[in-house]
Amino acid sequence: MRLVAAVAAAVLVLAGCGGGDEPRLVVSAASSMTEPLGECSSDFDGADVRLSFAGSDELAAQIRQGVKPDVYAAANTKLPDALHEEGLLSEPVEFASNELVIAVPPDSDVRDSGDLTRPGVKVAIGSESVPIGSYTRELLSRLPGDEGSRILANVRSNEPDVQGIVGKLTQGAADAGFVYVTDVKAADGRLRAVKLPADLEPDVRYAAGVVKGAKRPDDAREFVAGLRSGGCARALAKAGFGAP
Numbered sequence: 001m002r003l004v005a006a007v008a009a010a011v012l013v014l015a016g017c018g019g020g021d022e023p024r025l026v027v028s029a030a031s032s033m034t035e036p037l038g039e040c041s042s043d044f045d046g047a048d049v050r051l052s053f054a055g056s057d058e059l060a061a062q063i064r065q066g067v068k069p070d071v072y073a074a075a076n077t078k079l080p081d082a083l084h085e086e087g088l089l090s091e092p093v094e095f096a097s098n099e100l101v102i103a104v105p106p107d108s109d110v111r112d113s114g115d116l117t118r119p120g121v122k123v124a125i126g127s128e129s130v131p132i133g134s135y136t137r138e139l140l141s142r143l144p145g146d147e148g149s150r151i152l153a154n155v156r157s158n159e160p161d162v163q164g165i166v167g168k169l170t171q172g173a174a175d176a177g178f179v180y181v182t183d184v185k186a187a188d189g190r191l192r193a194v195k196l197p198a199d200l201e202p203d204v205r206y207a208a209g210v211v212k213g214a215k216r217p218d219d220a221r222e223f224v225a226g227l228r229s230g231g232c233a234r235a236l237a238k239a240g241f242g243a244p
Contacts, residue, residue, distance in 0.1 A: 022047065022048045023046070023047045023048065023216060023219070024047060024048050024049075024050055024216075025044070025046075025047035025048070025049050025050065025070050025071070025216050025219045025220065025223060026049075026050045026052065026069040026070050026071070026215075027041070027049055027050070027051050027052065027069060027070065027071040027073065027223065028052045028053075028054070028059040028062070028063070028067075028069040028071065028072050028073070028211075029051060029052070029053055029059075029071075029072075029073040029074075029208075030053070030054075030055070030056045030059070030073060030074055030075035030131065030161070030206070031053040031054060031055065031161040031162055031163045032075050032098070032132070032161075032162045032179075032180050032182060032183060033053070033073065033075075033206075033236070034051075034053050034163070034186075035182075035186045035239055036232070036235035036236045036238065036239040036241070037051055037073075037232065037235070038051060039235045039238075040226075040231040040232040040234070040235035040236075041232070043231050044219075044222075044223060044226070044231075046219055046222070047216060047219045049223070052069060053161075053163075054160070054161060055126075055127075055129075055130040055131075055160045055161035056074035056075045056076060056079050056130060056131050057079065057129045057130045057131070058130075058160065058161075059072060059074070060072070060074070060079045060082070060083060063083060063088055063089070063211060064083075064086070064088065068211055068212075068213045068214065068215070069211055069214070070210065070211060070214040070215060070216050070217070070219065070220035070223070071208060071209070071210060071211065071214070071220045071223050071224060072089055072208060072209055072211055073095075073206065073207075073208035073224075073227065074131065074206065074207055074208070075098070075131040075132065075180075075204070075206055076131040076134070076135075076204075076205065076206070076207070077092060077094060077205050077206075077207040078131075078134075079131070080092035080207040080208065080209050081207070083209070084209060087212060088211065088212050089209040089210065089211055089212065090209040090210040090211075090212075090221075091209065092207040092208065092209045093207060093208055093209065093224055093225075093227070093228065094205055094206065094207045094244040095206055095207065095208055095224075095227035095228045095233070095236075095244050096205070096206040096227070096236050096241040096242065096243070096244055097203075097204055097205050097206070097241065097242035097243060097244055098180040098181065098182055098204040098205075098206070098240075098241055098242065099180065099181040099201065099204065099242070100132075100135050100136065100139055100178060100179075100180065100181075100196060100201060100202055100204060101178070101179065101180070101181045101184060101193040101194060101195060101196060102116070102176055102177070102178060102193070102194035102196065103165070103166070103169055103176065103177050103178070103179045103183065103184050103187075103191045103192070103193060103194075104169070104175065104176045104177075104191065104192055104194060105169065105172075105175075105190075105191065105192070106189065106190070106191070106192045108175065108176070108192065110175070110176050110194055111194065112194065113143060113147065113151065113194075113196065114147060115176075116151045116154060116176055117147060117150035117151055117154065118154075121154050121175050121176065122154065122156045122157075122173070122174045122175045122176075123151060123154045123155045123156060123157075123174060123175065123176050123177065123178075124155070124156065124157040124159060124164075124165045124168040124169065124173070124174035124176070124177035124178075125137075125155055125157070125158060125159070125165065125177060125178050126158065126159055126160075126161065126162065126164075126165060126178070127158040127159060127160055128158070130159075130160060130161055131204075132161070132162050132165070132178065132179065132180070133158065133159075135178075135202040135204055136178040138202045139178070139196065139200055139201070139202055140152060142200045143200065156173075156174060157173070157174060162179050162180060162183050165177040165178070165179050165183075166179060166183055166187060166191070169190075169191060170187065170190050170191070176194075180204065181193055181240055182239050182240040182241055185239065185240045186239065205244060206241075206244070208224050208227055209224065210224060228244070
């Protein structure tokens with residue numbers, strides 16, 4: 001029912017994008033890109049960009065249910081590749097990378113992943129189906145001994161996207177959470193990043209493509225290209241995203 005409601009809401013949003021004099025370009029993107037895409041999209045020439053942010057898995061599910069944004073941009077390559085194989089998306093273009101970190105309040109005494117195994121520590125992570133959750137479980141599986149399973153035992157919240165994890169942390173409902181380093185930067189001092197060992201880091205890469213049946217395919221291709229070079233690429237770099 002939750003997915004049906006989300007799809008219905010997305011259909012209404014897209015249906016409402018047809019009014020006005022300026023053509024509308026609808027971009028469905030992973031919520032971790034909220035700040036940079038919000039900054040750069042206003043400068044896109046030729047169309048009024050309408051952004052729809054959510055977990056990459058939820059947005060992919062909407063496309064499979066018939067919702068047709070012009071562009072789909074995900075926080076992994078797996079989902080765009082799958083949509084491409086299903087004939088629902090153009091060949092995906094990798095455009096950015098990111099880094100997984102532990103996010104904690106500034107005054108937290110957490111200094112490494114081992115601190116998350118302590119009794120009573122409340123941890124927030126992404127649900128298994130969303131990229132941030134998948135990346136987190138990949139990282140936990142690489143930790144020595146039973147450290148990963150002990151951290152999972154302290155998980156009190158599985159969120160549908162990174163914004164949900166950040167919300168739990170800033171509201172005091174969690175002591176630590178696994179997010180992208182860009183999410184900590186966007187929190188403007190409300191969170192501190194605890195780095196993870198480089199050899200344990202998952203390969204976090206973002207990819208985008210043009211949705212089959214897009215109303216403005218030419219503008220959509222231009223927008224996707226701009227994620228690699230141009231204003232949106234610069235906004236992503238400013239927000240802390242790495243090169244693809």
